[in-house]
Amino acid sequence: MKGTNMAGKQLTFDATPEELNLFISEGEEQLEILNQDILRLEQEGDSNSELLQEIFRAAHTLKGSSGAIGHQRMAKLTHSAETVLDHVRRHTLAVSTKLIDLLLQSLDVLRTLLDEVTTGVESEITIDKLCDDLNGLVNQNNKTEPDPQAAAPKESPVKPAKEAKPKLEDFISGSHIWEIDCAIDENCLMPPGRALQAYIAIQQFGKIVQSTPPADVIEYGKDLTVKKLHFELDLAAQMDGIEQALTIVLEKIPEIKVISCKAAGAFGAAADTDNTANQNAVSCSVAIDAACPMPAVRALQAIIAAGKFGTVITSVPSAEDIDQSKVTAGTNVQMQVAPNMPLNEFIDSLRNAVNHIPELMFVESEQASPETKAVEGSATKNSATAVEKITAENTAKSTAETKNSSATESETQIKTGATASHAPRMVRIDVERLDALMNLVGELVIDRTRLARIASQLNGHTDNPAIVEDLTETSRRLTRLSDDLQVEVMRSRMLPIESVFSKFPRLVRDLAQKVSKHIDFIVEGKDTELDRSVAEQISDPIIHLLRNSIDHGIETEEERTAIGKNPVGQIRLSARHEENQIVIDVEDDGHGIDPEKLKAKALSKGLISSESASHMGNREALELIFLSGFSTAEKISDISGRGVGMDIVRTNIEKLNGSITLETEIGQGTRFTVRLPLTLAIIRALLINVGSQVYALPLNSVIEALRIEAKDIRSINNHEAIELRGEVLPLIRLAEFFDGKIERNTSADAREFIVAVRWGNRRGGLIVDSLIGEQEIVIKSLGNVFRASNGVSGGAVLGDGQVAPILDIPAIIKQIINAERDRVPA
Amino acid sequence: MSQTATQTSQQAQTVLDDEQVVVFDVANEFYAVNIARVHEIIRLQQITVIPGAPEFVEGVINLRGKVIPVLDLRKRFHLNVSEHTRSSRIVVVELSNQTIGLIVDGVSEVLRIPADQVDPPSPLVAGIDSRYLRGIAKLENRLIVLLDIDKVLSILEQQQIEASAIN
Known part of the structure; x- marks a missing residue:
């Protein structure tokens, strides 16, 4: 340093x-x-x-x-x-x-x-x-x-949080003022800081109605010399253990000492007459209809009704919860009320009043016995309040352990306590732990496949068919269980894509401002879930696509106005699930991409020959955008257009076993579609045989598997192909591709297995020796040694423990395309 | 400078100490790897060939769910390639950042080699690339070549990078 x-x-x-x-x-x-x-x-x-x-x-x-x-x-x-x-x-x-x-x-x-x-x-x-x-x-x-x-x-610079509140507390006579006196240590170096900490800590419990020194002095308190602090805190609702909680929270602040913390008698009789009121306190419960569209209002009405016949000491949901609409229809409003009339009369009046309010129903009313109260406090009869109390105590304890942002925590916990039954119960988990879990599930998937295989091998080869049946049954159960487990683990790793998308509106806004374009950015399907590992890696490619759309896609405002388009451009980012994939579209209503321009550009950059340019169809021409060193921007901007764009995008997406395609219409706009697997660890694959070895083909790139007559294979420009539903499907023999050996089966009636695969818009057929079937495979990295291996993207451990290379379909199709291109001019 | 001197002497010290090694034979020569680097020794199992891999990389095996590359030391050392036999084994060794398997003709024993029996490698000895060697141990009536196991792969990787650069 x-x-x-x-x-x-x-x-x-x-x-x-x-x-x-x-x-x-x-x-x-x-x-x-x-x-x-x-x-x-x-x-x-x-x-x-x-x-x-x-x-x-x-x-x-x-x-x-x-x-x-x-x-x-x-x-x-x-x-x-x-x-x-x-x-x-x-x-x-x-x-x-x-x-x-x-x-x-x-x-x-x-x-x-x-x-x-x-x-x-x-x-x-x-x-x-x-x-x-x-x-x-x-x-x-x-x-x-x-x-x-x-x-x-x-x-009131520090406290406005509670200020906008409607005067809800006024309806409830049970609002309580607590007086808190603290002292700042004589040797404290920064009294204002400590005072502010105390202020903030106390504020979490309610509204500070009075503070000496005043809030602004504390806040800007350069000349805060007083060592004594006095606060009057207006609690939103009565809470047991508040005194302890406050004391502990405050004492956690270094150099702050609590002198006293007591209920003041200022507002209403409630706090003052706490004991006497509680002696007569009645627990009331009012049910809110489950179909009620505005439970908070009804809850408030219930409390107001009770307030007519007595003093509401506590309520669950609390005034604050009601204020923030944290009330769920179908639950009960629990109140502690000190009646100002004889008990029977009170219950009848309240029942009458409540039942006259739509969607409310008086449930029960019970006098709290003083003995119980003496021991456990008035809230015991009322389970929800009890939760609140316990939480307050826990908070006190946990605050003792973790003084961290003590006040914030106690606030949330107390709130959680009040709405304990509705709050989602969440646990933060380290990603590494989830990864480890996923790996273990992967191992389990391998073993259960192996077990199923053993069971089928044993079948018919043993004297004891009952045991085999047992084994088969167990293996089936295991399959089901591990399937469920896999789904659960995968789900626990899933994130809504919102986590990725959330930063984009800002990005689009800033970039649009930079290039002085007006862009309406629409995000759809934020809830679509995807695996964490995919989510982490998909962000950069999408940013690139968005940048491209802003910079190249959307026209300037003048251009748009000139051609009669809405001057405000539109970019739509959407995500959805399709089968086992997540599909992300980035769509703009800009001027589209002209394939002829792409060709001209590629030609001028020497990326293609004029010969191949003339042969190139529109679809192929659009693919040029993914070539490395390609940039269509007239001028290079600092947003995009460094010429390293789309090929990196495609490479990164393919690394995730995904694909990217584009559709465009000149003058109308462009849509990039990214398809990604939901998870990176386990995929479905088609297993095939070439020579003596098994290979795995990721099922997301397989179109279909066919068996054809060898005589149907045409030779076009010395390159094998077949016609598949009107389209020419170029073929590659995997055995040749891998070994370089050429052993063609020349007999005319021989049949060949062909697996049609796709990569983006491109298709190709792989000639294989035989098809084995579909299986779930766990993808394993092969490590650096095989970095240079062309055509293999990883390894899969199969059910029998063997390793099968996973074919790198994009690389193979590229090879086919290159071979085609080489041969076309010949 | 004095620090460098200390380091050197420390290294010398380590070399001087006795060393426990796993001895195996490849093409009738004895080789040894420090026992601390040997993860396990397993029987030959079916090896999956990875298309496009370097020639001396036999393929991959599944080691309890982990896919590891397997190298044939005969090919690595440019020795005569022969069929694998019943006594052939895979010596699984730990490198700094990965685990690899080495196919050997057989594993003979675990030995303690006194440091004073080890000579520095000579380019003329054993006929294999001296870059892989750490020293030669003379024991009774035989010579044991101490392998520098990290170099076996690091040199390999270097060649790989060169190879892919050419492609």
Whole structure:
């Protein structure tokens, strides 16, 4: 690190390595959400309040957690961005290109800052300019458009997350104020940082209604000298164990000491009369109809109804959940209510009131016994609340272990607790572990095929047919089980292609801006799932195709207007499943590709001879685009057109056992279609015999297998071919291809097995000795020794333990084409 | 500079130590590979020929689910090629980045070779390419050629690259 400037400064964070990892992965998620949503914001404008909330929440979470680990620069930048977003959310700042640009820039910088956590070294990036620009947006706005809300944003810069809430809490008299007093250590070097951490930590539990020193002082607190902090926290809903959770969360912040943490009597009687109220507390349960289209509203109505006859102490779903519509139809609303009338009267009134609300049904009401409460708290009768309580405790425990972004975590966990039954239960798994699992399944597939083979060999060769039958039966079961296992493992490795596609809107936007074209980018089939290993490798080829479409495909706005097209170009990226393949289309409505131009270009570059150009059909001419060293752009741009494009795309896709084809219509547009197998590890193959050896042909490139009379084989220009449904199918004898030996069966009535294969649009026929059948094979790499082997792409372990070379169909077809081309002029 | 000297002396030291080796014969000559490099010794099994592979690469075998290349040492050393016999074995050795099998005529024994019995390789000895050799051990009445197993393949790979460059 020595020798570099201050940019190489080592960073330390208030977190263990595990917590930092969690922070990084969560941070990446938030940045991804922000990236997508900000692009949506650009398109949809600020009318979608849900979207605005989501953006704001992501930014807020990021700020909270970066503050918690003490990443100052990150917290500062997210804060500036959050302030802008807050204004957008409150419609006091309009969405402009500049605003979006700045936000996207901030995301890029945040990504770099997030990387700092990984490297532990401060990057050279500076954030001050960006923060100023962001703040400038807000300030400028204040000048031109004096808005009482916008004019005083500093008043509550840290807490706006909860601000946009409708006054839901007001309906529920059970909102609670907690008073928290903390002290900052005398020797603390950065009291403002600690104070902010405390603020953020507390904020995760609810809304901070009062803070001394005030939030803005804490936030910008250059001159924060006070060592005592006082907060008044308005809990969204009553929670057991809140005191412990708060204390533990706060005490995890270094140099912060909790002096007191107690319920205040300020708002309503609920917290104050906690004990007395609970003595009379009644558990009520109200069912929401499963078909209810807006369960959150009904849940709210139920709580309001209960509020008429008493004080609602707690509710599940909580006010916050209801506010965020985290309510599922078909579930029950559980409430603890302290009635303000005799119990019987209360139950009758509530039942009456609730049953008058559509889609609601009063289920039960039961008085909580004081004894139970004394021991376990008021929530015991109410299982959901109990979950909440346990979660809060767990949180406290886990916070003790992992102080990481303590507040964020407790927030999510508590929320999860409240909606425990609905939250997806996820586990993060290392990709390597999944790969290992996939390898093991591969081994199992080999062995089960072997077992099936042994069973069939034994059949009829033993005195004890019952055992053979048993073996056959077991082998069948094993086949079924391993099939299921394979499917499950494969599914666990599947990702929605969204993970790949999500970065493209930004890319298209930036590139389009660069070349001053307007492009409407449509993404379809984001949910299509594919194997992780395929997903990782498909991104670059698609980027290349998109770049080509933006740069070469779509015309300039003037050109489009001139020929009467919509000035806004369109690029459509779609994914879908087709049989055992994933099919990705990249389609533009640009000017298409002219095969004649391609020919001329290839000719001028000396890639083809004028002789072959004149023989070339349109389809063949389009294939020229995949030749290496080919670029059709009139001028080389920095987006694409370095002439290394499409051949690399094709090579990379073929490496994945996939294929790429294109269709184009001049003036109408171009569509590239990429086909990929769902997984790279196991494929279906057709096994064939050549000489004494078995070879495997990937089934995705096999069109059909035929048996023909030897006399049907024509010789065209000294090259063997047959006519297959009106098309000429050039043939290659695999035995010759591999050994170079020529042993033609000349007898006229002999028959030949031919496997018709395709590669892109090209077809060829392979003459083989015999067909064995289809089998699932596990692809194994052959290693470097066979790098130079032409015509073999890998090895497959067969059921009998033998290795079969997997034929490299593209290489073989290329060979056929070359042979054809060589012979045509002759 | 003093560091280099230390390294050299350390290397010399390792050579001076006794060495345990697996001895096998190829075309009636004895060869040995350090036992630490030998993964296992297996009977000859059916070898799948990979079209287009270099001549001395016999093909591949399936070693419990792992596909490994198999080299015929007779061909590698440009010795007379003969039919494989019942005593033929595949010596599976670990190289730094991969596992390969070597076909030998037979595996005779595991020996401890005292360091002072090892002479540096001479280009004239044994008639095979001295680049593959680490030394010659004189033991009682026979000579054992110590193979530098990494070179067997690294030189091979080099040739491969050259070959594919020509193509």
